Amino acid sequence: MKPCAFEYLAPGSVPEVMDLLQQYGDQAKILAGGQSLVPIMNFRLARPEVLIDINGLKELAYIREEADELVIGALTRERELELAPLVRLKCPLLPEAISHIGHPTIRNRGTIGGSLAHGDPSAEIPIAIYALDGTIRTLGPDGESAFKPEEFFLTYLTTCLEPSQIVMEVTVPVLPDGTGWSFVELSRRSGDFAIVAVATVLFMDDNGACTEARICMGGVASTPVRAKAAEDILSGQILSDALVAEAGRLAVEATDPESDYHASADYRRAMTEILVRKALRRAWEKTRGGK
């Protein structure tokens, strides 16, 4: 299993990347961490004629806090995000989600921008960024653009990125103290792809009512999806076991799973209900001071 031959280019700056993408268009692929691209090249499912290696662009790897947001460069490695004290403190949902990606060795190479651009519907980073209502900033020949997750992911392994655009940066809001969050995942073995994964965020007011709930699910449709109906019945309410159970039932309606050799569609629906309830309970517990 060896990849097809390709031309290898390692530009030294972002403008050079832009020029090369203009020149080669959809013949070229960007090589970031390579943890998804290289396997599919080894299988010859992907046969790019040109590989543009951006690993030399250290200026794309950073984690900063600006106002009430974390600003993360596209080339930031998953392992770095997982361990960074700033991220663990300000946006703990993200490291928790990342801890489910493959194994530490995979996370040493995999990047946040690469995972988003790859657009796997069961991948952890897209699910987490959607639950966090993050923003994906891109650069192309027409300049910078910013996308919300609901517009960025189109279908299986397909985003709205044009061949001449790259992901530059991701921003996620800092979670206020007292916010509930969780990331739960079902997979056959530790490190395997998610059969179903659920991320939740619960914003609370001083009286203990939930002002806004976000529930994002992966592995159950062609993109990560939000369980809007379930979110709506929680928002503005004092949470209860009955509400959480109802949210689990409603969440299933937002899914459109397919059967594959990992799990049937029915199994994915059944597990969605259970995982959403579990994720909500875990997030709710955090709003009550549990860690």
Add this chain to the structure above:
Amino acid sequence: MAGRRPIKVKVNGIEYEGYVEPRKLLVDFLREDLELIGTHTGCEHGVCGACTVLFNGKSVRSCLMFAVQADGADIMTIEGLSDGKTLHPIQEAFREHHGLQCGYCTPGMLLTSYELLQENPAPTEDEVKTAVSGVLCRCTGYKQIVDSVMAAADAMRK
């Protein structure tokens, strides 16, 4: 061959220079060009961990990198773990606790354990299990591997 590119790479402290086709995987460069055959080729798609090496100090799957990407890098393979005379404490612990049977996954197990113990000299059993879960062993059932890494951690702290 057209399109071959020069690379310069340090492996186990020794500088190598070579010409590689861009599509050559790092694991194949190590085994075929440098004849360092301790790094094993397994699944070739990043699942089994047999080809794990340390790339600038961090573990990577060498089947998921191209050799051309290693230009300027500092790599450690299993051949670099001991000085060639005495076993590294991790190797000694694997020998003592029967942490291998067929040995195919062992280079990946040892380098993964090495990275873990550099970052976390006193891991819990659960932390060891999480670390080595990324390397597939079909012989041991992992019990002896976990015992070996725990024993190595003890030995290295002394």
